[in-house]
Amino acid sequence: MTLLEGKNLTMVFGGLAALDSVDISINKGEVLSLIGPNGAGKTTLFNLLTGVYSPTRGSISFKQKEIKNLKPYDITKMGIARTFQNIRLFGEMSVLDNVIIGQHCRTGTGVFGAIFRGPATRKEERKVRDRAMEILNFVGLDSEAGEKAKNLPYGKQRRLEMARALATDPDLILLDEPAAGMNPQETNELIGLIDKINDMGKTVLLIEHDMKLVMGISQRIMVLDYGKKIADGPPEKVRNDEKVIKAYLGDRAGKEDRAC
Numbered sequence: 255m256t257l258l259e260g261k262n263l264t265m266v267f268g269g270l271a272a273l274d275s276v277d278i279s280i281n282k283g284e285v286l287s288l289i290g291p292n293g294a295g296k297t298t299l300f301n302l303l304t305g306v307y308s309p310t311r312g313s314i315s316f317k318q319k320e321i322k323n324l325k326p327y328d329i330t331k332m333g334i335a336r337t338f339q340n341i342r343l344f345g346e347m348s349v350l351d352n353v354i355i356g357q358h359c360r361t362g363t364g365v366f367g368a369i370f371r372g373p374a375t376r377k378e379e380r381k382v383r384d385r386a387m388e389i390l391n392f393v394g395l396d397s398e399a400g401e402k403a404k405n406l407p408y409g410k411q412r413r414l415e416m417a418r419a420l421a422t423d424p425d426l427i428l429l430d431e432p433a434a435g436m437n438p439q440e441t442n443e444l445i446g447l448i449d450k451i452n453d454m455g456k457t458v459l460l461i462e463h464d465m466k467l468v469m470g471i472s473q474r475i476m477v478l479d480y481g482k483k484i485a486d487g488p489p490e491k492v493r494n495d496e497k498v499i500k501a502y503l504g505d506r507a508g509k510e511d512r513a514c
């Protein structure tokens with residue numbers, strides 16, 4: 255079953271098409287990786303799917319509803335969560351509070367209730383806190399719940415970003431370079447975590463440059479180059495695709511700005 259479908263997606267910035275007529279379809283329950291050299295349009299595609307930009311042309315449907323003109327908050331509420339290439343945590347806040355904030359779009363109590371804290375609010379707060387602890391436990395950060403987010407080592411900060419995304423209770427989770435800056439052990443742990451997230455029924459779309467990770471966990475890989483889709487299929491097929499090899503070999507021929 256198709257969970258998300260983007261058709262003819264085009265995004266033009268000042269005359270340059272960062273994305274050019276790209277179709278993307280994501281099936282419920284799959285792990286799909288989006289790869290391509292630097293500047294290929296991967297993050298732009300994430301930004302379209304999460305409402306950061308509205309596409310210049312094209313349409314995006316999620317659970318059969320058009321979402322291309324919705325704001326990021328409303329898209330999150332519909333069930334799409336994301337993490338960022340550059341970690342965006344509230345560094346001065348505790349690990350637990352970072353996850354609690356992630357649940358904001360699912361909680362019923364408004365600002366008024368939060369100030370006057372009646373019994374209903376207190377009950378809701380307990381529920382939110384318990385749920386946040388469950389999520390921290392799931393990603394393996396429960397023992398760090400009271401730490402300031404900025405004091406966590408890098409790999410754990412990335413896990414916390416994933417915990418915060420999970421706190422919005424998404425059907426689809428978008429991970430932007432989750433293994434960036436991780437050592438091999440952290441990357442292996444990350445592979446285990448993404449598998450676990452997928453096993454609990456979440457659909458995963460990730461941008462990643464670490465080919466070992468991509469080949470190891472993806473059911474399907476989509477490749478962008480200069481804003482166009484050049485391949486889409488199972489890992490074995492994509493790995494041997496001539497256009498893909500050429501796009502990546504081009505890097506080794508000296509185009510350092512397009513490293514993968």
Ligand SMILES: Nc1ncnc2c1ncn2[C@@H]1O[C@H](COP(=O)(O)OP(=O)(O)OP(=O)(O)O)[C@@H](O)[C@H]1O
Pocket residue numbers: 267268271272290291292293294295296297298299
């Ligand atoms: N807000 C913007 N304004 C102008 N140009 C932009 C903007 N965002 C992206 N671009 C341009 O669009 C193209 C695609 O960028 P994008 O960040 O989507 O690529 P990417 O595949 O995610 O690259 P990387 O792997 O380096 O993150 C690039 O040429 C980039 O300079």
